[in-house]
Amino acid sequence: MDFTKIITAARGDDPVDLLLVNTKIVNVFSGRVIDGSIAIKDGTIIGFGDYDAARTVDLKGRYVAPGFIDSHVHIESSMTCVAEFARAVAPCGTTTVVADPHEIANVLGAAGIDYMLRSAEGQPMDCLFALPSCVPATDMETAGARLNAGDLAPFFAHPRIVALAEMMNYPGVIFTDADVMAKLALARSHHRTMDGHAPGLSGRELFAYTAAGIASDHECTSAGEALEKLELGMHIMVREGTCARNLEALFPVIDEHTWRRMMWCTDDRHPHDLLAEGHVDAVIRKAVAMGLDPLTAIRMGTINPADYFGIKDAGAIAPGRKANLVIFSDLADIRAEQVFYMGRPVAENGRILPGIERPAPVSVPPSMRLDPRDLDFSIPAKGGRMRVIRAVADQVVTRCEIMDVTEKDGFAVSDTAGDVIKMCVVDRYSGQAQTGKGFVTGLGLKRGAIASSVAHDSHNIIVAGVSDAEMQTAVSAVVDMGGGLAAVGGGRVLADLPLPVAGLMSDQPVEAVRRQMDGMIAAARDLGAGLADPFMTLGFLALPVIPDLKLTDKGLVDVTRFEIVPLFV
Amino acid sequence: MDFTKIITAARGDDPVDLLLVNTKIVNVFSGRVIDGSIAIKDGTIIGFGDYDAARTVDLKGRYVAPGFIDSHVHIESSMTCVAEFARAVAPCGTTTVVADPHEIANVLGAAGIDYMLRSAEGQPMDCLFALPSCVPATDMETAGARLNAGDLAPFFAHPRIVALAEMMNYPGVIFTDADVMAKLALARSHHRTMDGHAPGLSGRELFAYTAAGIASDHECTSAGEALEKLELGMHIMVREGTCARNLEALFPVIDEHTWRRMMWCTDDRHPHDLLAEGHVDAVIRKAVAMGLDPLTAIRMGTINPADYFGIKDAGAIAPGRKANLVIFSDLADIRAEQVFYMGRPVAENGRILPGIERPAPVSVPPSMRLDPRDLDFSIPAKGGRMRVIRAVADQVVTRCEIMDVTEKDGFAVSDTAGDVIKMCVVDRYSGQAQTGKGFVTGLGLKRGAIASSVAHDSHNIIVAGVSDAEMQTAVSAVVDMGGGLAAVGGGRVLADLPLPVAGLMSDQPVEAVRRQMDGMIAAARDLGAGLADPFMTLGFLALPVIPDLKLTDKGLVDVTRFEIVPLFV
Numbered sequence A, B: 001m002d003f004t005k006i007i008t009a010a011r012g013d014d015p016v017d018l019l020l021v022n023t024k025i026v027n028v029f030s031g032r033v034i035d036g037s038i039a040i041k042d043g044t045i046i047g048f049g050d051y052d053a054a055r056t057v058d059l060k061g062r063y064v065a066p067g068f069i070d071s072h073v074h075i076e077s078s079m080t081c082v083a084e085f086a087r088a089v090a091p092c093g094t095t096t097v098v099a100d101p102h103e104i105a106n107v108l109g110a111a112g113i114d115y116m117l118r119s120a121e122g123q124p125m126d127c128l129f130a131l132p133s134c135v136p137a138t139d140m141e142t143a144g145a146r147l148n149a150g151d152l153a154p155f156f157a158h159p160r161i162v163a164l165a166e167m168m169n170y171p172g173v174i175f176t177d178a179d180v181m182a183k184l185a186l187a188r189s190h191h192r193t194m195d196g197h198a199p200g201l202s203g204r205e206l207f208a209y210t211a212a213g214i215a216s217d218h219e220c221t222s223a224g225e226a227l228e229k230l231e232l233g234m235h236i237m238v239r240e241g242t243c244a245r246n247l248e249a250l251f252p253v254i255d256e257h258t259w260r261r262m263m264w265c266t267d268d269r270h271p272h273d274l275l276a277e278g279h280v281d282a283v284i285r286k287a288v289a290m291g292l293d294p295l296t297a298i299r300m301g302t303i304n305p306a307d308y309f310g311i312k313d314a315g316a317i318a319p320g321r322k323a324n325l326v327i328f329s330d331l332a333d334i335r336a337e338q339v340f341y342m343g344r345p346v347a348e349n350g351r352i353l354p355g356i357e358r359p360a361p362v363s364v365p366p367s368m369r370l371d372p373r374d375l376d377f378s379i380p381a382k383g384g385r386m387r388v389i390r391a392v393a394d395q396v397v398t399r400c401e402i403m404d405v406t407e408k409d410g411f412a413v414s415d416t417a418g419d420v421i422k423m424c425v426v427d428r429y430s431g432q433a434q435t436g437k438g439f440v441t442g443l444g445l446k447r448g449a450i451a452s453s454v455a456h457d458s459h460n461i462i463v464a465g466v467s468d469a470e471m472q473t474a475v476s477a478v479v480d481m482g483g484g485l486a487a488v489g490g491g492r493v494l495a496d497l498p499l500p501v502a503g504l505m506s507d508q509p510v511e512a513v514r515r516q517m518d519g520m521i522a523a524a525r526d527l528g529a530g531l532a533d534p535f536m537t538l539g540f541l542a543l544p545v546i547p548d549l550k551l552t553d554k555g556l557v558d559v560t561r562f563e564i565v566p567l568f569v
Helices: A003-010 A082-092 A102-108 A110-119 A149-157 A170-174 A178-189 A203-211 A223-231 A247-253 A271-276 A280-289 A294-300 A303-309 A468-480 A510-526 A534-540 B003-010 B082-092 B102-108 B110-119 B149-157 B170-174 B178-189 B203-211 B223-231 B247-253 B271-276 B280-289 B294-299 B303-309 B468-480 B510-526 B534-540
Strands: A016-027 A032-041 A044-048 A053-066 A068-073 A094-099 A126-131 A161-167 A193-196 A235-239 A262-265 A325-328 A338-341 A344-348 A385-391 A398-404 A420-426 A435-441 A449-452 A461-465 A484-489 A492-498 A549-552 A555-558 A563-565 B016-027 B032-041 B044-048 B053-066 B068-073 B094-099 B126-131 B161-167 B193-196 B235-239 B262-265 B325-328 B338-341 B344-348 B385-391 B398-404 B420-426 B435-441 B449-452 B461-465 B484-489 B492-498 B549-552 B555-558 B563-565
Touching: A003 A032, A003 A044, A003 B178, A003 B203, A032 A053, A044 B203, A068 A235, A068 A262, A068 A280, A068 A303, A082 A094, A082 A110, A082 A126, A082 A271, A082 A280, A082 A338, A082 A344, A082 A510, A094 A303, A094 A338, A102 A110, A110 A126, A110 A149, A126 A149, A149 A161, A149 A178, A161 A170, A161 A178, A170 A178, A170 A203, A178 A193, A178 B003, A203 A223, A203 B003, A203 B044, A223 A235, A223 A247, A235 A247, A247 A280, A262 A280, A262 A294, A262 A303, A271 A510, A280 A294, A294 A303, A385 A549, A398 A435, A398 A549, A420 A468, A420 A549, A435 A549, A435 A555, A449 A468, A449 A534, A461 A468, A461 A534, A468 A484, A468 A492, A484 A510, A492 A510, A510 A534, B003 B032, B003 B044, B032 B053, B068 B235, B068 B262, B068 B280, B068 B303, B082 B094, B082 B110, B082 B271, B082 B280, B082 B338, B082 B344, B082 B510, B094 B303, B094 B338, B102 B110, B110 B126, B110 B149, B126 B149, B149 B161, B149 B178, B161 B170, B161 B178, B170 B178, B170 B203, B178 B193, B203 B223, B223 B235, B223 B247, B235 B247, B247 B280, B262 B280, B262 B303, B271 B510, B280 B294, B385 B549, B398 B435, B398 B549, B420 B468, B420 B549, B435 B549, B435 B555, B449 B468, B449 B534, B461 B468, B461 B534, B468 B484, B468 B492, B484 B510, B492 B510, B510 B534
Parallel strands: A016 A053, A068 A094, A094 A126, A126 A161, A161 A193, A235 A262, A385 A435, B016 B053, B068 B094, B094 B126, B126 B161, B161 B193, B235 B262, B385 B435
Antiparallel strands: A016 A032, A032 A044, A053 A325, A325 A338, A338 A344, A385 A398, A420 A435, A420 A461, A449 A461, A449 A484, A484 A492, A549 A555, A555 A563, B016 B032, B032 B044, B053 B325, B325 B338, B338 B344, B385 B398, B420 B435, B420 B461, B449 B461, B449 B484, B484 B492, B549 B555, B555 B563
């Protein structure tokens, strides 16, 4: 920002670029709505009232609020790259996100963070980042990268880095793991906040976690949990994602004393929800519909996250802050009719404006280091009973079941009648294509195979299928796309969704991704899958930090004991 | 802070040092009072409830609040050094101050700031600092130092530096003076806040000032002024000093929306008020007596300034924060019965505890570069009419009067009958003893002379008297003390108050300073002075930033025109 230019315009010596007249200005500092005009120069708000202006726009008495801020989001969950994510959420009034590029960091490490930082340049909103604190999540799987404190250190100098991201490794904090402590010290030394992630943590363990300086939590699922954390000094991010939705539960905690330390986040929103519901605006609308004062709802999506992260140039309509503005007509049902980013209209009535150019795509390193021809999914039958993962609809937890082995020619195979389907996880990083093998029940697959390179947290390739050949075809399709989703039936690929960015993100608009995703789900259903979103369920079957039984490329993980266990019992 | 030790204790693996049981804990995050126990280890709050403790203290149901924070104070106004100031305010419940060492910086420059930083070590409270932004205040006087952005830069790395102090040079901001802009950029690059000082600034000039990023103001004198500034994003420090008291005027602005961006400060409190009324506690009591919710009043003196300055280890009773605590019995009349600093009792019932040792004094560079024998106070009469400064009781403004010259032997002399008394300001820095000469009316001196090295903002030596010889004796006394106050009558020193620290601060306890000050005022009254505090009035007669007519070592300053004017008209 050229302060001299801004200040000169503010004192009235130079004409401003744009004057928005006849507006109702939402003042987040006093909680008042003030009739007036907003003067903008060089993308920055410089003052109010009757300035000489190159251009004047009459807003006809409509409301103007600061652009909305998502305090915690994984862009990867939208399955689109930063450019397309920005074009999806800017029309919702989102002008700033604090993104945790945790998924791509697990795949590509520092190169992934660097890719995201470069991708953020020139977009029609501010994409800021928190630095992933827990890469890899565990040692129970082959990861794409390991980021220790030393790897993170150089990033803190980057102006888009505003925090250390959710410290999911709360045992590492509580038991003062050296690398965890080094990461916290690093954030502290840069006067940066440290986000938390501590589902259900309470009492002494929570005291220990907060004593370390962890300053926020977005995992509260009950009012009691949120109040306990808030009273220990944590800022509470109320999450409304695709799966985890906590507003109803946490609503009673929001009052005149606490609102100031609470804010909205979406964490993980899939393409369908972004398009059907919206983004931060959807959370604000829902909160207002539940009875929250609209000014408070707006402040929890603007000045509160700005203050929390020390973002001084956004979150309010005030001199020196970016002219990021949401224009709407009804406080009771806030819908962005027009969105300004840095003084420029970027979206109207839910659509990005045609003049908003896409920056040139940023190249992303490859992340598929395996030859699918080498794969062997066969499982010699070494017993009559085995551990089987039970997938639970709409949940990331699983259960462990002990079931009979179906044997054919000395090998354990899928039993479609009993809904016991072979599942494998293939390491995509080391070049060794190490493969963990097991069985899943609850998917419902009757024929063919489905595969995906979105497999939390390390994002190896996960595949489930009724025949080894079709599983191989599905994995080959994923590898050939440089990552993505594939459904195979009758020996051929029925549907696919390329995710060329680290095997996690598309380079297509979110609408296209949703259409492709609908096609994928239809294909999986056609193969017999009974779940609402079989690929989402599949994507969490490899996550070895959530109980009970998971499969990684290293084998079956009993998460309750945090160890690899044999398939056969 | 040793986080490993703190976290280990928090999770319960090591016994804590101290457990305060049977307490009513003021939770500044939720605005609730919670019954419970507070566990302390290594001076840090680590948790709540039933910890194994080396020592347990039963507080018998009394309230415990976080130690109070003064968001803006000039310690020099207490006329005592840091050690004695700390011993004066800690018993009031103040455990943190953000001090602007502006006065000593005007005398000693970076060496003065360094002296204050070193003096802050080992005191029974946290003395943090904001870096003086406007040294010298003007070029209309010989100053002890000049601090440009480059001089300030190294200090930002010091852990006690939390802000750039009040940017009094608001014209410099509004007209983008290069050195001012460099200072602001410096604070910004260190993620540090910038305090403001903009009495009466409004509209476009205020837009320009806030567009530069100035984030607070403590000079508001009306509710309208405070609301305008708050709505532009400034944090409002409500000042209750010895002279300037703004709580009544600003009280209407404090509500459920605004309280979060408002806080208390004392700015300048003289020894008498510190002893008679108190410190931040006095402001809190007054606000509560006026009807403010006690929890809000406490939060405006604890978590609000902590959040504003990014002080993460104070301002709340929460894990990881210093065990700085105020214990009291009555929310309606909050009086510190016991004060803990870092888990240790430091004061009880208004008195510092005997066991609280004074750190070894820090040496301070000399600041008296003149030989009083060189001085010449004679004024050859070059006209019959002259400009005379009219001192106004209890005000820092003056008026300019045109009066007849009283002539004797070709020289202009004092006219005690007409209350027109000679006044001089002697440069104490350059070694040249440059002397500005003039006359003052309103002081009331009938005989003798009074002199002081406290003369805002450059703190040259100011002296008023009825004879040149007694003026010389008074200045000699000040110089011999290495700075201070002196009253001379009948040719000899009647009373003095040594201020050996930069000519601004005593090394004696505040009680002793008050007794000495009372003696000084009595002596001045005995000489005929009629004002409540003639030395305070005298101390502002050299301040060339406050209208109308002032005297510096360079001569009479017409502040309305901002230029040196001749004595004779």
